[in-house]
Amino acid sequence: xxxxxxxxxxxxxxxxxxxxxxxxxxxxxxxxxxxxxxxxxxxxxxxxxxxxxxxxxxxxxxxxxxxxxxxxxxxxxxxxxxxxxxx
Amino acid sequence: xxxxxxxxxxxxxxxxxxxxxxxxxxxxxxxxxxxxxxxxxxxxxxxxxxxxxxxxxxxxxxxxxxxxxxxxxxxxxxxxxxxxxxxxxxxxxxxxxxxxxxxxxxxxxxxxxxxxxxxxxxxxxxxxxxxxxxxxxxxxxxxxxxxxxxxxxxxxxxxxxxxxxxxxxxxxxxxxxxxxxxxxxxxxxxxxxxxxxxxxxxxxxxxxxxxxxxxxxxxxxxxxxxxxxxxxxxxxxxxxxxxxxxxxxxxxxxxxxxxxxxxxxxxxxxxxxxxxxxxxxxxxxxxxxxxxxxxxxxxxxxxxxxxxxxxxxxxxxxxxxxxxxxxxxxxxxxxxxxxxxxxxxxxxxxxxxxxxxxxxxxxxxxxxxxxxxxxxxxxxxxxxxxxxxxxxxxxxxxxxxxxx
Numbered sequence: 001x002x003x004x005x006x007x008x009x010x011x012x013x014x015x016x017x018x019x020x021x022x023x024x025x026x027x028x029x030x031x032x033x034x035x036x037x038x039x040x041x042x043x044x045x046x047x048x049x050x051x052x053x054x055x056x057x058x059x060x061x062x063x064x065x066x067x068x069x070x071x072x073x074x075x076x077x078x079x080x081x082x083x084x085x086x087x
Numbered sequence: 088x089x090x091x092x093x094x095x096x097x098x099x100x101x102x103x104x105x106x107x108x109x110x111x112x113x114x115x116x117x118x119x120x121x122x123x124x125x126x127x128x129x130x131x132x133x134x135x136x137x138x139x140x141x142x143x144x145x146x147x148x149x150x151x152x153x154x155x156x157x158x159x160x161x162x163x164x165x166x167x168x169x170x171x172x173x174x175x176x177x178x179x180x181x182x183x184x185x186x187x188x189x190x191x192x193x194x195x196x197x198x199x200x201x202x203x204x205x206x207x208x209x210x211x212x213x214x215x216x217x218x219x220x221x222x223x224x225x226x227x228x229x230x231x232x233x234x235x236x237x238x239x240x241x242x243x244x245x246x247x248x249x250x251x252x253x254x255x256x257x258x259x260x261x262x263x264x265x266x267x268x269x270x271x272x273x274x275x276x277x278x279x280x281x282x283x284x285x286x287x288x289x290x291x292x293x294x295x296x297x298x299x300x301x302x303x304x305x306x307x308x309x310x311x312x313x314x315x316x317x318x319x320x321x322x323x324x325x326x327x328x329x330x331x332x333x334x335x336x337x338x339x340x341x342x343x344x345x346x347x348x349x350x351x352x353x354x355x356x357x358x359x360x361x362x363x364x365x366x367x368x369x370x371x372x373x374x375x376x377x378x379x380x381x382x383x384x385x386x387x388x389x390x391x392x393x394x395x396x397x398x399x400x401x402x403x404x405x406x407x408x409x410x411x412x413x414x415x416x417x418x419x420x421x422x423x424x425x426x427x428x429x430x431x432x433x434x435x436x437x438x439x440x441x442x443x444x445x446x447x448x449x450x451x452x453x454x455x456x457x458x459x460x461x462x463x464x465x466x467x468x469x470x471x472x473x474x475x476x477x478x479x480x481x482x483x484x485x486x487x488x489x490x491x
Contacts, residue, residue, distance in 0.1 A: 036347065036350065037350055038348065038349050
């Protein structure tokens with residue numbers, strides 16, 4: 001499940017930035033992938049669409065690595081899971 | 088030819104005319120409040136710098152309002168005040184040659200949105216027939232022209248947040264070169280409509296708090312609305328007709344970053360400031376005040392500080408810099424004209440407006456930003472900086488004139 005989410009995140013970043021999926025490694029920084037401020041906006045927008053979530057501006061600013069994004073998204077999905085009806 | 092500013096008109100979140108605007112600037116009044124005209128429930132931010140207390144029907148006939156988006160109303164109101172102050176004596180010859188140059192980033196897109204809402208939200212098959220004339224960005228210039236019968240060169244510049252600074256610069260050059268005897272120039276903006284607000288929200292540069300330029304805890308820009316217009320004419324013509332210039336417009340510089348579509352460049356900003364100084368024939372040491380672009384975004388304030396240091400060297404520690412956006416918000420295409428008005432009034436009155444909402448120094452923004460309280464200080468000359476998305480920069484230079 002976690003790996004599936006991670007894969008979806010990496011795929012979104014790869015498509016949004018137009019770079020090969022294999023190049024999007026979790027331990028890389030945005031800088032190392034030449035992801036600038038506008039690329040970040042695009043990626044956040046695409047992730048919000050992919051997972052139907054809302055990513056807070058301030059939280060997003062803290063992320064410097066792909067792994068930060070993965071952790072943040074997983075946390076948002078867990079919060080949603082816990083608060084959804086039936087749990 | 089020397090160019091005089093003989094009239095200023097303003098409508099803004101901190102005043103519906105020049106007098107109110109100046110009173111607010113000198114007293115450090117902030118016009119940023121929760122939005123009233125648009126429902127903020129579906130937005131990630133709620134504070135804007137909205138024009139309040141303005142009743143369109145007291146200024147225009149209902150038949151006129153039907154043809155005017157809010158941004159065009161602001162353009163005409165500001166022009167009306169500026170023309171009145173300048174005591175322009177219209178003759179057929181003057182009407183034939185006077186120029187109008189306006190700036191607007193978004194024009195009448197709120198009218199466009201209203202039209203498209205009919206199609207997309209309500210499933211209608213047609214939009215209002217005035218959607219195009221209401222929303223076109225040159226409507227402000229056209230309505231000023233029609234109201235006064237002004238038939239000379241008239242056009243609109245759209246360079247995002249530098250729009251009205253570019254407009255003023257073009258008008259200034261036309262008057263200075265002698266190609267027109269009078270110019271009405273500035274800009275207006277009314278961007279506080281749902282789709283526009285959502286588009287800015289998506290940029291993640293709008294503060295959920297307030298506008299704190301150059302402060303360590305700054306959290307982004309606050310959108311504003313309004314308009315400002317100047318009357319420009321040859322200095323000696325103004326004196327000859329018994330009108331005391333408010334200030335002298337001395338120079339205009341512009342540049343393009345040729346870098347990134349949204350990230351600012353200190354080199355591009357510095358290039359525009361140097362060009363304005365060169366055009367004005369001013370030495371950097373003659374500048375005592377800079378009305379900064381100062382949006383309160385992380386990137387702008389740091390970059391602008393670096394550019395001011397690059398241009399002014401050691402003098403950067405002597406001159407005063409403030410961002411009046413902390414009070415009237417970021418009125419996008421109208422910002423350059425509102426801030427030119429603020430700069431002129433500061434030179435005229437010997438009082439430099441503050442950067443309000445300032446709470447903590449940022450080492451990356453280590454200029455004298457006149458924190459929170461206006462300063463009584465007469466300076467010889469000032470700059471007004473405007474730096475747009477797209478990397479298009481415009482800087483205006485003004486000089487104080489002695490009050491008679």
